Amino acid sequence: MKRRRFLATSALAGSVAFTVPSASAAPEPPPGDVTGLLAAYLVGASLDSVPAAVRKEASRTLLNYAGCALGGARSDGVNRAIAAFTPFFGPPQATLIGRTERVDILHAALINGIASHILDYDDTHLKTVIHPAGPVVSAILALSERQPVSGSDFLNAMILGIEVECRLGNAVYPAHYDRGWHITGTTGVFGAAAAAGKLLGLNKQQMVWALGLAATQPVGLREMFGTMTKSFHPGRAAQNGLTAAFLAQQNFTSSDHGIEAKSGWANVVSTKQTWSEVTAGLGTTWEVSLNTYKPFACGIVIHPTIDGCIQLRDQFRLTADRIRSIHLRVHPLVLELTGKTSPHTGLEGKFSVYHAAAVAIVEGAAGEQQFSDRAVQNPETIALRGRVSTAIDSSLAEDQVRITITLNDGKNFEKYIEHAVGSTRHPMTDTDLEAKFLGLAAGVISDSQTPRLLDLCWRIESLPDVSVLARACSTG
Amino acid sequence: MKRRRFLATSALAGSVAFTVPSASAAPEPPPGDVTGLLAAYLVGASLDSVPAAVRKEASRTLLNYAGCALGGARSDGVNRAIAAFTPFFGPPQATLIGRTERVDILHAALINGIASHILDYDDTHLKTVIHPAGPVVSAILALSERQPVSGSDFLNAMILGIEVECRLGNAVYPAHYDRGWHITGTTGVFGAAAAAGKLLGLNKQQMVWALGLAATQPVGLREMFGTMTKSFHPGRAAQNGLTAAFLAQQNFTSSDHGIEAKSGWANVVSTKQTWSEVTAGLGTTWEVSLNTYKPFACGIVIHPTIDGCIQLRDQFRLTADRIRSIHLRVHPLVLELTGKTSPHTGLEGKFSVYHAAAVAIVEGAAGEQQFSDRAVQNPETIALRGRVSTAIDSSLAEDQVRITITLNDGKNFEKYIEHAVGSTRHPMTDTDLEAKFLGLAAGVISDSQTPRLLDLCWRIESLPDVSVLARACSTG
Numbered sequence: 016m017k018r019r020r021f022l023a024t025s026a027l028a029g030s031v032a033f034t035v036p037s038a039s040a041a042p043e044p045p046p047g048d049v050t051g052l053l054a055a056y057l058v059g060a061s062l063d064s065v066p067a068a069v070r071k072e073a074s075r076t077l078l079n080y081a082g083c084a085l086g087g088a089r090s091d092g093v094n095r096a097i098a099a100f101t102p103f104f105g106p107p108q109a110t111l112i113g114r115t116e117r118v119d120i121l122h123a124a125l126i127n128g129i130a131s132h133i134l135d136y137d138d139t140h141l142k143t144v145i146h147p148a149g150p151v152v153s154a155i156l157a158l159s160e161r162q163p164v165s166g167s168d169f170l171n172a173m174i175l176g177i178e179v180e181c182r183l184g185n186a187v188y189p190a191h192y193d194r195g196w197h198i199t200g201t202t203g204v205f206g207a208a209a210a211a212g213k214l215l216g217l218n219k220q221q222m223v224w225a226l227g228l229a230a231t232q233p234v235g236l237r238e239m240f241g242t243m244t245k246s247f248h249p250g251r252a253a254q255n256g257l258t259a260a261f262l263a264q265q266n267f268t269s270s271d272h273g274i275e276a277k278s279g280w281a282n283v284v285s286t287k288q289t290w291s292e293v294t295a296g297l298g299t300t301w302e303v304s305l306n307t308y309k310p311f312a313c314g315i316v317i318h319p320t321i322d323g324c325i326q327l328r329d330q331f332r333l334t335a336d337r338i339r340s341i342h343l344r345v346h347p348l349v350l351e352l353t354g355k356t357s358p359h360t361g362l363e364g365k366f367s368v369y370h371a372a373a374v375a376i377v378e379g380a381a382g383e384q385q386f387s388d389r390a391v392q393n394p395e396t397i398a399l400r401g402r403v404s405t406a407i408d409s410s411l412a413e414d415q416v417r418i419t420i421t422l423n424d425g426k427n428f429e430k431y432i433e434h435a436v437g438s439t440r441h442p443m444t445d446t447d448l449e450a451k452f453l454g455l456a457a458g459v460i461s462d463s464q465t466p467r468l469l470d471l472c473w474r475i476e477s478l479p480d481v482s483v484l485a486r487a488c489s490t491g
Numbered sequence: 492m493k494r495r496r497f498l499a500t501s502a503l504a505g506s507v508a509f510t511v512p513s514a515s516a517a518p519e520p521p522p523g524d525v526t527g528l529l530a531a532y533l534v535g536a537s538l539d540s541v542p543a544a545v546r547k548e549a550s551r552t553l554l555n556y557a558g559c560a561l562g563g564a565r566s567d568g569v570n571r572a573i574a575a576f577t578p579f580f581g582p583p584q585a586t587l588i589g590r591t592e593r594v595d596i597l598h599a600a601l602i603n604g605i606a607s608h609i610l611d612y613d614d615t616h617l618k619t620v621i622h623p624a625g626p627v628v629s630a631i632l633a634l635s636e637r638q639p640v641s642g643s644d645f646l647n648a649m650i651l652g653i654e655v656e657c658r659l660g661n662a663v664y665p666a667h668y669d670r671g672w673h674i675t676g677t678t679g680v681f682g683a684a685a686a687a688g689k690l691l692g693l694n695k696q697q698m699v700w701a702l703g704l705a706a707t708q709p710v711g712l713r714e715m716f717g718t719m720t721k722s723f724h725p726g727r728a729a730q731n732g733l734t735a736a737f738l739a740q741q742n743f744t745s746s747d748h749g750i751e752a753k754s755g756w757a758n759v760v761s762t763k764q765t766w767s768e769v770t771a772g773l774g775t776t777w778e779v780s781l782n783t784y785k786p787f788a789c790g791i792v793i794h795p796t797i798d799g800c801i802q803l804r805d806q807f808r809l810t811a812d813r814i815r816s817i818h819l820r821v822h823p824l825v826l827e828l829t830g831k832t833s834p835h836t837g838l839e840g841k842f843s844v845y846h847a848a849a850v851a852i853v854e855g856a857a858g859e860q861q862f863s864d865r866a867v868q869n870p871e872t873i874a875l876r877g878r879v880s881t882a883i884d885s886s887l888a889e890d891q892v893r894i895t896i897t898l899n900d901g902k903n904f905e906k907y908i909e910h911a912v913g914s915t916r917h918p919m920t921d922t923d924l925e926a927k928f929l930g931l932a933a934g935v936i937s938d939s940q941t942p943r944l945l946d947l948c949w950r951i952e953s954l955p956d957v958s959v960l961a962r963a964c965s966t967g
Contacts (some may be wrong), residue, residue, distance in 0.1 A: 042523065045524075061632065068896040073945070079492050092743065092744075095738070095741040095742060095743045096738065096741070096743060097656045098741045099737040099740065099741045099743060100737070101735075102581075102582075102584075103578050103581040103584075103595040103596065103597045104581050104584075105578070105579040105595070106578075106579075108578075108579075118580070119578075119579040120579065121579045152526065155683075161578070180696065193753030194757060194759055195753065195755070195758060195759040197707075200707075201817050204892040224720075227718070227720060228720055228723070230712060230714070231673075231676075231710060231711055231712045231714075231715050231720055231723070231724065232727065233709070234708055234711055235707055236706060236707045236746075236749070236756065236759055237754040237755055237756060238703075238706070238707075238746045238749060238752040238753070238755045238756075238947055239707050239745060239746050239749070242703070242744040242746055243743050243744045243747040244700075244703060244704055244743070244744065244746065245705055245708070245739075247704070247743070251708065258575075261575040261576070262571070262572065262575045262723070265572070265574045266542075266571060266573040267567075267571040267572060267575060267719050267723070268718040268719045268720065268721070269715060269718050269719070269720040270712075270714045270718055270720065272714065273712070273714060273715070276714040277670070278671030278712055278714040279672065279712060279714045280714075281714065281730075282671060283670055283671040283672060313505065364946045369890070414718075418540065436680060443538070473771040
């Protein structure tokens with residue numbers, strides 16, 4: 016079976032490669048009624064047929080989303096977006112996560128989507144490098160404050176939205192991404208439309224139109240990576256998808272074949288269309304199961320180094336002053352993307368495998384705070400950073416590293432990371448996810464609010480009304 | 492010099508081809524700082540340097556826009572869009588054209604943009620088949636109710652917005668359109684961003700970011716033609732452009748090279764990028780000068796037939812009962828796009844050159860009313876339609892026709908239309924445009940309001956405050 020590399024080359028997200036079997040190397044049959052098949056599936060799908068493990072993964076995705084949006088809620092990017100839109104906000108219908116304001120749900124979806132991505136710390140569907148939760152959860156969390164939505168309906172809609180989003184991604188990746196599209200924004204709008212459409216109870220024709228209205232509003236060029244506009248993409252995708260669902264609910268007509276037609280989405284935005292990725296196994300496989308969460312607040316390509324350094328530090332109680340040198344053998348792409356030797360700002364630190372290794376030893380962590388200006392300018396970390404060296408080793412994959420730490424006394428410690436923590440092969444545990452959530456929530460919501468929100472995310476499926484969870488994200 | 496065909500193949504707009512010299516057949520130099528050059532030009536450009544004829548053409552474009560938006564204001568599509576968004580409207584800042592509601596300016600831009608295009612009767616930049624006014628005027632007319640805008644500033648912003656929109660269109664047409672993009676939506680967002688950014692007084696860096704934010708939000712697949720979503724495209728482009736300008740005003744960062752970068756707009760959405768079309772002659776040529784207005788409410792490809800039939804009717808006082816047959820020699824594309832012999836609805840009538848010829852004789856006109864269900868089902872027109880025959884003549888261009896009308900007494904009348912009324916070679920007169928406007932406004936705004944609005948459009952350049960014009964479009 017042919018093997019294919021999946022690369023995440025977001026400037027901020029860094030990069031990671033995986034070798035996984037491709038779905039099929041055989042020529043594709045003609046598409047048939049792809050949009051109609053998807054719509055029929057969405058309208059009929061019930062949570063009853065979703066395995067418990069899948070539902071659990073969705074709750075982990077939700078928890079990670081909430082933490083990331085809290086962590087990003089007071090960033091410059093979110094502040095500026097709110098300043099831009101404040102004069103145009105509609106009624107105070109929905110929560111802005113981690114903030115006091117309440118705004119209309121279309122703007123809430125947009126702004127919460129921006130917040131969820133602005134730290135580049137959110138979830139990743141590694142097969143396509145889609146960040147699934149941002150568009151989907153931002154749309155339906157807002158919608159849940161407009162109409163009563165049970166936790167099980169919410170979870171069902173969320174799983175379905177992520178399913179549509181990632182299946183469309185599978186169909187066009189990597190050609191679509193290689194052309195320059197930020198796939199989170201271009202597929203996210205479908206995910207948001209599908210999830211919102213499900214909660215609105217659209218009939219099949221309306222769901223077809225919602226998908227068509229999503230098809231015609233792709234958001235996001237990769238050229239925007241490294242700017243605030245990157246995080247605008249999942250936000251706008253959430254808002255566009257919600258808009259598509261509301262228009263379809265009013266029988267605003269669209270194409271019946273918005274996805275597969277000659278001038279439809281897949282043909283216009285990609286040279287690859289693997290239609291079976293969209294339609295095969297609907298209702299039996301679940302893309303949310305493949306979702307991953309970043310343990311570290313930087314590009315995935317640095318994660319193995321951080322993972323290994325923290326493991327060595329904890330195992331051998333290493334401190335910076337005892338270390339003569341750290342040597343990293345890495346895949347070429349690691350240095351191409353994160354080869355900055357002397358970062359000056361926290362943001363630049365995210366592009367420096369040297370800083371990452373040093374701060375992992377000095378602080379034993381690699382969260383947002385370890386990629387702050389403070390951490391990057393810490394003299395102890397700077398000094399250790401100068402003793403980090405790298406060498407390219409093409410026998411390694413992008414998600415692997417060989418670390419050698421040499422102490423002042425000449426003693427060597429070695430570590431080979433085959434799959435970093437946070438990958439599908441070595442996922443973050445629930446405890447890891449909780450710790451990440453707590454770190455992101457700290458100082459944003461109150462100490463009493465944090466465990467309550469954590470609990471609501473884990474119990475999502477049994478909540479009678481999800482607006483309780485949405486309001487628990489507010490600081491108002 | 493190489494000659495190139497420009498085709499309009501909108502399902503609703505019909506099609507027309509023009510043979511005009513291509514801008515250049517030589518290879519393109521590397522793009523350089525296209526976005527920066529455009530932004531610098533936009534920030535500095537003043538109305539003083541715009542020739543009077545160009546300003547006049549812009550006022551004609553404005554008048555045609557107002558008429559089309561009034562005519563579409565009460566359509567099903569606009570009604571459904573308003574129903575979808577009403578729960579989310581912000582403060583009542585701006586007029587919905589031809590309606591009583593006042594809404595926030597972002598939604599006003601969206602809905603007025605839909606209204607302007609839903610009859611497919613709006614303006615056309617024939618080189619690219621862009622409908623320039625919808626995105627640009629919808630954005631800045633709404634903005635003019637949020638801040639004081641003089642008529643001369645409005646006209647300047649409008650001319651600049653159309654300039655950016657059409658120049659980007661020239662750069663990527665026809666490859667971009669052929670791939671399946673509805674070029675009005677994908678370039679319109681730049682036009683709206685540029686025009687709004689000009690009125691907001693953005694500095695160069697902010698204008699660069701506004702263009703980047705526009706680049707990342709293209710709207711519109713051609714697959715949506717024939718559905719309400721087609722008219723959503725110019726509306727959403729207006730709203731997206733306005734959004735881009737407001738975000739940039741708050742220093743929400745974006746790429747500095749959103750248009751020309753490898754993963755920027757032009758490379759991602761097109762295989763053709765003729766960069767000189769964007770930057771050569773800025774400030775000395777004016778795309779709005781090439782704008783045209785439809786005299787008839789149907790696809791441009793039928794216009795020569797209608798023009799010729801009405802001329803023969805008027806010249807020889809022809810009536811349907813005296814006519815034995817009407818024979819049309821046309822380019823193949825005319826039958827490909829409008830070959831429907833037995834239309835049953837007004838919308839189907841727009842795709843029937845047979846109905847068009849018949850109704851032109853029976854009613855002496857071809858406005859919205861001649862493409863109503865009533866007109867298509869009129870027995871006299873149906874009978875005459877059955878006596879219309881066609882033949883393909885490849886020696887003719889798509890905008891030409893040879894008509895032979897044979898009377899019952901055997902007498903023949905012939906007419907050759909080389910350039911139909913409404914083309915750049917044979918533009919609608921001001922009187923024609925006024926008559927079109929009056930027909931569209933009739934029954935939407937009051938009889939006393941109509942001449943006032945007409946006057947305000949003609950006098951746009953001298954208005955102290957454009958909000959007066961916007962409010963004159965309201966029925967509230």
